[in-house]
Amino acid sequence: MQYPEVLLPRTHFKRIEEDLSEHHLCRTTPTRNFLNAAGLIKDEELFRNELEFLDYSTNHLGQFEMDFNFLSLCGDNRKYFRSYWNFTDDVICPEYLQDFEVDNSKGVFFFKIGEIHRKIQFPLVKNSKGKNDTFTAIVKHTPTHSNFWHFSIAWIDANGDEVNPRGSSTWKNSLIASIRAHLLNKFLVDKPVPALIEERYFLKS
Amino acid sequence: MIAALPTPYPALNEKRIEYVLADENYKLSLWKDLAPISKGKNGVVNFQKIKDFTQQFFEELTRKKHLLDNIKTLSLLTNFVQASAEVLKYNPEIASIEFTTAKSLFVYTSKGTSKVYLELFFDEETGKFAEAVLNIYQNRTQELAINGTLNFVVQKLDGYFSPASINLYKPTETPYAISGSTTASYAF
Numbered sequence: 001m002q003y004p005e006v007l008l009p010r011t012h013f014k015r016i017e018e019d020l021s022e023h024h025l026c027r028t029t030p031t032r033n034f035l036n037a038a039g040l041i042k043d044e045e046l047f048r049n050e051l052e053f054l055d056y057s058t059n060h061l062g063q064f065e066m067d068f069n070f071l072s073l074c075g076d077n078r079k080y081f082r083s084y085w086n087f088t089d090d091v092i093c094p095e096y097l098q099d100f101e102v103d104n105s106k107g108v109f110f111f112k113i114g115e116i117h118r119k120i121q122f123p124l125v126k127n128s129k130g131k132n133d134t135f136t137a138i139v140k141h142t143p144t145h146s147n148f149w150h151f152s153i154a155w156i157d158a159n160g161d162e163v164n165p166r167g168s169s170t171w172k173n174s175l176i177a178s179i180r181a182h183l184l185n186k187f188l189v190d191k192p193v194p195a196l197i198e199e200r201y202f203l204k205s
Numbered sequence: 206m207i208a209a210l211p212t213p214y215p216a217l218n219e220k221r222i223e224y225v226l227a228d229e230n231y232k233l234s235l236w237k238d239l240a241p242i243s244k245g246k247n248g249v250v251n252f253q254k255i256k257d258f259t260q261q262f263f264e265e266l267t268r269k270k271h272l273l274d275n276i277k278t279l280s281l282l283t284n285f286v287q288a289s290a291e292v293l294k295y296n297p298e299i300a301s302i303e304f305t306t307a308k309s310l311f312v313y314t315s316k317g318t319s320k321v322y323l324e325l326f327f328d329e330e331t332g333k334f335a336e337a338v339l340n341i342y343q344n345r346t347q348e349l350a351i352n353g354t355l356n357f358v359v360q361k362l363d364g365y366f367s368p369a370s371i372n373l374y375k376p377t378e379t380p381y382a383i384s385g386s387t388t389a390s391y392a393f
Contacts, residue, residue: 038301038313050307115345122350173326174352176307177338181322181350184313185342 001096003071006063008093009085009148016141018201021114024192025058025139025151028069029107040184041109053179054163055142056153061110062196064149072103073146081146091145100146110188113139116153122178134158135175137182148202155179254300258289261302269304277332281310284325284334284355288312291359292321295366318344319365325355341365 034045047053059069073081075098085091094100117139135155142152155163155175163175262285266273273281285302289312293300297314305311305324312323322340327333339358341349348365351358 036301036303038299038315040301040313043303043305043311047306120347173307173309173324173336174338174350177309177311177322177324177326177352178340178350180305180311180324181340181342182347184322185320185345185347 001102003094003096003100003146004065004068005093007068007147007149009087009091009143009145011088011090012204013087013143013148013202014204015087015143016197016201018198020060020139020197021112021117023113023195023197024061024188025111025113025116025153026061026064026066026069026108027056027058027111029109031105032107034107034109035189041187045107046180046183050176053176054155056179056183058111058151058153059147060149060151060197061192061194062149064147065194066108066191069108070102070104070106071100072106073100075099082144085143085145085148087143089145094146108191110190110192111153111183111186112188112192115186116182120182122174135163135178137179149197153183254293254296255289258293258300258302262289265302265304272304272306272308275329275332276308276327277334280327280332280334284337285310287355288323288325288337288359291355291362292323295362297321316366321362323358 029041029045030048031045034041036042073094077092077094077099080092081094081099116137118136120137122135135157138154138156140152140154142150144150157163288310289302292312292314295314295316297316299313299315301313303311303313307324308327308329310325310327312321312325314321314323320342322342324338326335326338328335334355336352337355337358338352339349339361340347341361343365349361351361
């Protein structure tokens with residue numbers, strides 16, 4: 001089995017910064033049974049670890065096809081393949097069974113980018129200095145060594161700096177709870193129509 | 206509140222959780238504590254909803270023992286009862302509860318287009334209640350995000366919802382068996 005070539009970053013690619021409001025992100029869960037009785041994503045399916053909410057990993061549904069969600073990185077090079085690409089290095093192609101495998105037991109849910117990017121603010125959260133602050137959600141293009149179509153949901157403060165609540169449990173609690181609430185409010189279960197990203201958005205001129 | 210608690214358990218661990226879950230009197234006391242304070246506008250209590258909700262709580266205790274190490278039992282139960290009473294009195298159509306990896310108790314209710322996300326955090330070191338964070342959404346739009354004491358944040362619910370008139374549920378049998386008891390009905 002060959003790793004999908006369309007996923008690999010190329011040195012003639014650039015960061016995607018255009019408006020993708022009508023496009024969708026997809027996110028995998030450890031199991032297909034990821035909803036609880038109330039129709040919400042279970043905690044253990046929404047976050048893989050406590051700090052993941054700061055840089056929430058997703059894929060853009062377009063060139064990244066639905067079936068690619070079931071590819072699972074494995075082996076000794078997993079850390080390399082998951083790490084962010086610097087837009088200049090040539091990358092290694094993952095080898096089947098050595099670097100990736102197929103895991104059809106995973107589940108998938110979706111977000112509409114236009115409902116996340118700069119649409120959510122948390123105005124009454126105290127920051128590390130005890131002052132009220134405003135956090136805003138952003139969707140940013142964060143390609144990895146194995147997936148150019150990787151995007152992250154991150155959070156910026158009023159100065160445009162990415163949020164880092166380490167060292168302030170109160171601040172962290174508020175952020176976790178508000179992010180959870182927002183993701184649970186905006187997720188979609190039904191597969192949206194994939195939308196390819198135009199070449200001019202990602203090819204260097 | 207929680208006057209009927211049999212023992213002021215100091216902190217949770219797997220053994221203590223198993224002990225709590227095996228104690229039917231303990232479950233009953235929790236149910237009885239919750240019922241009178243979950244009244245709707247007309248003073249009627251929806252027993253079925255309370256029963257379902259407390260059952261979810263016990264199932265979560267069973268499933269997620271590993272997340273609860275060090276949390277003070279009394280702190281957890283007191284805040285569970287208060288938070289539950291506050292959200293159930295609005296007669297939500299959906300109510301769910303979950304322990305999370307963030308050392309929190311996450312309460313979700315929805316009614317019509319309104320959704321309430323209430324998360325109670327416990328201090329990792331002391332195991333005591335730390336703070337509550339309330340998020341309210343209406344028509345998929347964020348209306349409120351606020352944090353503070355549980356008393357403080359639940360006051361904000363009144364601004365969005367009115368305590369509801371709710372349907373009376375009459376239990377036909379004892380919800381939890383009491384060892385050694387000769388009575389089968391409860392007066393609230």
